[in-house]
Amino acid sequence: MYRRNIRHILIPLAIGLSVLIGYNLFLKQTQPSLTMRPMGTIESVPPPPAPAQSKPSENEPRLVRALDQTVIPPTPHRSILEEIRDEVEKHNLSLAENKLKVLPASILSDGQSKPFVAILWNNLGLQQERLQGTRASISAFKKAAELDETNPVILMNLAQAYWEQRDRALNAEFLTKLMKVAPDEPFPHLAMADLLQEQDDLSGATMHLAQAAQRAKQDPALQSYLATVTAKVQRTQSVESRMTARSSTHFVVKFDGEEDQSTWTSVLEILEEAYRDIGQKFGHFPSRPIMVVLHAKESFQSSTGSPAWADGLYDPTLDRIQIPTQGATTDRKWLATVLRHEYVHALLHDRLGSHAGALPTWLNEGLAMQLAGDSWPDLDEARHGEIKVIPLTSLEGAWGAFSADASIVAYLEANSATHYLIERWGMARVDDLVKAFRTNASVATAFQDKLLTPYEQFHRQWLEHFEQARS
Numbered sequence: 001m002y003r004r005n006i007r008h009i010l011i012p013l014a015i016g017l018s019v020l021i022g023y024n025l026f027l028k029q030t031q032p033s034l035t036m037r038p039m040g041t042i043e044s045v046p047p048p049p050a051p052a053q054s055k056p057s058e059n060e061p062r063l064v065r066a067l068d069q070t071v072i073p074p075t076p077h078r079s080i081l082e083e084i085r086d087e088v089e090k091h092n093l094s095l096a097e098n099k100l101k102v103l104p105a106s107i108l109s110d111g112q113s114k115p116f117v118a119i120l121w122n123n124l125g126l127q128q129e130r131l132q133g134t135r136a137s138i139s140a141f142k143k144a145a146e147l148d149e150t151n152p153v154i155l156m157n158l159a160q161a162y163w164e165q166r167d168r169a170l171n172a173e174f175l176t177k178l179m180k181v182a183p184d185e186p187f188p189h190l191a192m193a194d195l196l197q198e199q200d201d202l203s204g205a206t207m208h209l210a211q212a213a214q215r216a217k218q219d220p221a222l223q224s225y226l227a228t229v230t231a232k233v234q235r236t237q238s239v240e241s242r243m244t245a246r247s248s249t250h251f252v253v254k255f256d257g258e259e260d261q262s263t264w265t266s267v268l269e270i271l272e273e274a275y276r277d278i279g280q281k282f283g284h285f286p287s288r289p290i291m292v293v294l295h296a297k298e299s300f301q302s303s304t305g306s307p308a309w310a311d312g313l314y315d316p317t318l319d320r321i322q323i324p325t326q327g328a329t330t331d332r333k334w335l336a337t338v339l340r341h342e343y344v345h346a347l348l349h350d351r352l353g354s355h356a357g358a359l360p361t362w363l364n365e366g367l368a369m370q371l372a373g374d375s376w377p378d379l380d381e382a383r384h385g386e387i388k389v390i391p392l393t394s395l396e397g398a399w400g401a402f403s404a405d406a407s408i409v410a411y412l413e414a415n416s417a418t419h420y421l422i423e424r425w426g427m428a429r430v431d432d433l434v435k436a437f438r439t440n441a442s443v444a445t446a447f448q449d450k451l452l453t454p455y456e457q458f459h460r461q462w463l464e465h466f467e468q469a470r471s
């Protein structure tokens with residue numbers, strides 16, 4: 001039973017690997033300033049396509065995000081515009097913002113000044129983003145786009161901020177506009193594919209993925225990412241086209257035609273209870289319905305591309321929980337364990353959006369175990385046996401290369417360290433810690449800023465507690 005208890009958690013390693021490799025390369029090239037941790041928690045790390053703001057090709061120049069503000073249009077408002085520009089350049093951001101906000105209407109109605117004011121808002125947004133992330137820059141980019149919605153750089157900056165903030169304003173209407181203004185960019189098509197996939201329009205998603213691929217010709221990393229995602233979406237589409245879908249308030253559950261009614265009812269009951277119970281504990285409810293796909297056990301492996309030993313998974317690329325069931329003989333207790341655990345991963349994905357990859361694996365898995373209320377007999381056994389402690393710093397990235405023994409220790413420690421965190425600081429503070437990863441903070445910075453405790457000190461104190469509990 002030992003494998004059975006952890007295998008549903010281990011699975012995803014195989015699943016997303018190739019996708020993530022491509023995605024990683026893609027990100028590194030398009031966003032060089034981003035420090036990527038080795039990604040590999042696959043089950044929980046969403047590999048959403050990041051906005052392809054720039055073209056990482058050697059032959060083509062990168063599309064810049066800042067706009068030229070050196071040449072001020074010869075208008076009667078010249079001096080006031082110059083003043084604001086200088087404040088932006090001197091990084092006096094709030095002063096610049098205040099001056100932009102109170103510009104007289106006559107400037108904004110002037111055909112020459114208006115696009116320049118849009119440029120100033122755009123460049124102010126970039127400075128705000130540099131200091132405080134996209135949460136701070138989104139309103140400046142919005143102002144810029146309101147003033148000049150024909151400027152592709154401004155619209156792409158706004159799209160990127162929306163994307164990072166998982167802002168619902170990145171909707172079909174906005175993306176269609178963006179496609180017109182920036183027709184050569186793959187990103188609007190990627191984002192549209194993501195949107196359609198969310199609405200379960202997989203054929204529409206495939207079409208936009210193809211359009212993104214056409215526009216990513218110069219970018220082998222993005223090409224390979226797109227090819228993998230496209231293959232996945234197509235396979236899912238073909239598998240799921242035979243399925244029946246039923247929705248409850250918060251979930252869409254798809255199942256094979258022969259799936260029996262009682263399993264379907266059980267699944268929805270378990271999920272709705274998880275929604276209430278885990279949502280209350282964590283203080284977060286998903287922003288949209290979560291998709292759960294029940295596969296017949298025999299076809300689970302071929303349908304999801306997961307390894308033979310897989311018991312279920314949360315697939316961040318397709319944003320779906322996938323579970324193999326055996327009709328009426330499905331063990332309800334097992335079903336509840338797997339569904340609740342994967343539901344927490346889905347919830348964390350929803351909470352962090354495109355930054356879920358920054359969350360250390362031990363915290364991601366620990367939260368899944370703590371919030372789902374997992375009980376694993378093999379962990380209890382291991383707790384009192386002889387183990388070689390792995391430092392938490394080695395449990396932040398991929399667990400894929402771990403041996404079965406090491407993975408047991410990894411889950412044991414993740415569970416214990418997260419339990420210790422919640423006991424000591426309370427769930428609300430732990431949620432603050434989780435949210436810190438939205439800005440791609442390092443683990444050390446997040447601990448220091450949110451818990452006012454050095455990571456090292458936390459590690460030492462937790463380890464003492466862990467060793468005590470084991471003896």
Ligand SMILES: [Zn+2]
Pocket residue numbers: 009043341345365368
């Ligand atoms: Zn897990």
